[in-house]
Amino acid sequence: MAINLESNEERLSPSNFPAPKVPNAPRAPGEPPRGRTAWLTILRENSVYFALAALVLFNLAITPGFSNPFAARSLLFEAAPIVLIALGQNLAIATRGIDLSVGSVMALASASIAVFLPYGVGTALVGAVAVGAVAGLCNGALVALLAIDPLISGLALLVAARGLAQALLGGSRVNLPEAPAFDLLGAGALGPVPIVMLIALALAVVVAFVVRRTTFGRYTILVGASRSAAFLAGIPVRRTLFLVYAVSGTLAGLAGLFASSRLGAADPNYVGVNFELDAIAASVIGGTPLSGGRISIVGAVFGVLLLQVLDASFIMNNISFTYAQILKAVFIVVALYLQRSGG
Numbered sequence: 001m002a003i004n005l006e007s008n009e010e011r012l013s014p015s016n017f018p019a020p021k022v023p024n025a026p027r028a029p030g031e032p033p034r035g036r037t038a039w040l041t042i043l044r045e046n047s048v049y050f051a052l053a054a055l056v057l058f059n060l061a062i063t064p065g066f067s068n069p070f071a072a073r074s075l076l077f078e079a080a081p082i083v084l085i086a087l088g089q090n091l092a093i094a095t096r097g098i099d100l101s102v103g104s105v106m107a108l109a110s111a112s113i114a115v116f117l118p119y120g121v122g123t124a125l126v127g128a129v130a131v132g133a134v135a136g137l138c139n140g141a142l143v144a145l146l147a148i149d150p151l152i153s154g155l156a157l158l159v160a161a162r163g164l165a166q167a168l169l170g171g172s173r174v175n176l177p178e179a180p181a182f183d184l185l186g187a188g189a190l191g192p193v194p195i196v197m198l199i200a201l202a203l204a205v206v207v208a209f210v211v212r213r214t215t216f217g218r219y220t221i222l223v224g225a226s227r228s229a230a231f232l233a234g235i236p237v238r239r240t241l242f243l244v245y246a247v248s249g250t251l252a253g254l255a256g257l258f259a260s261s262r263l264g265a266a267d268p269n270y271v272g273v274n275f276e277l278d279a280i281a282a283s284v285i286g287g288t289p290l291s292g293g294r295i296s297i298v299g300a301v302f303g304v305l306l307l308q309v310l311d312a313s314f315i316m317n318n319i320s321f322t323y324a325q326i327l328k329a330v331f332i333v334v335a336l337y338l339q340r341s342g343g
Contacts, residue, residue: 052302076194081258089300095224098151102279108253125257132256173269204297222235226293284336
């Protein structure tokens with residue numbers, strides 16, 4: 001009888017009954033996604049790269065002249081200033097803010113080149129970047145010290161900087177003189193890559209390093225994640241915001257210098273028009289959410305390239321540029337949806 005009891009106990013032992021499998025059990029923290037979810041996650045996190053690759057392949061097959069190296073070089077020349085202001089825009093968005101003034105600050109920096117030219121080309125170059133830095137400091141003071149909403153301060157500076165730029169030159173365009181510095185920035189290239197794009201990419205590497213490896217970068221992310229929690233944690237929120245907008249303005253000043261050198265003129269009516277919208281679009285498409293707390297520098301650079309290739313696609317196929325603007329809006333909406341669906 002004892003033997004039978006022992007055999008029954010063995011048969012009824014929990015070890016003989018494996019745990020039931022739950023088909024849709026939630027993943028443990030840190031566990032990689034599986035199956036269809038894994039593919040959707042990869043697509044969401046790398047959508048800008050897939051979109052750019054698909055658009056380039058489409059143009060190589062369909063668009064006449066797209067494979068011409070000169071077309072690619074021209075595209076990179078146009079993209080370089082937008083990469084610069086997208087870097088600053090990424091920092092602002094990461095703090096749950098926005099900088100709408102960057103396009104007008106570009107115009108102000110462009111106008112300042114003509115103002116400083118009588119004192120020498122070197123002074124004009126430094127003066128353009130310095131004017132952008134001053135504009136950024138003003139914006140940072142409004143946001144950080146006076147606690148004005150970044151949207152409002154950006155709109156104010158957008159109008160003021162453009163108006164001041166037009167007032168400095170009387171609303172006219174001033175041609176830049178022949179000078180090695182302007183020629184280098186406006187037409188210089190190292191192999192197939194323009195000098196200005198190499199400078200923009202180098203600064204992108206610097207910004208990415210700052211974001212990932214420095215205290216200021218961590219503060220920027222934490223301020224965007226939760227400003228109240230950052231205050232309670234002793235993070236210098238006001239100083240961080242002040243520096244973020246100062247950096248954004250400085251990069252916009254440098255972008256204005258690049259754009260003016262490429263144009264060969266200081267033009268307050270043309271330089272930087274709607275560039276702030278392209279910078280915001282590139283940032284969002286590249287993976288920096290408007291809700292703040294996260295930043296993607298590499299994604300923003302590829303977002304700029306995606307938008308520039310999109311513009312070139314319409315222009316080279318003789319399609320109205322207005323349709324490119326509509327498609328940009330579609331890209332932004334899709335990017336926001338993917339970010340929201342990703343949690």
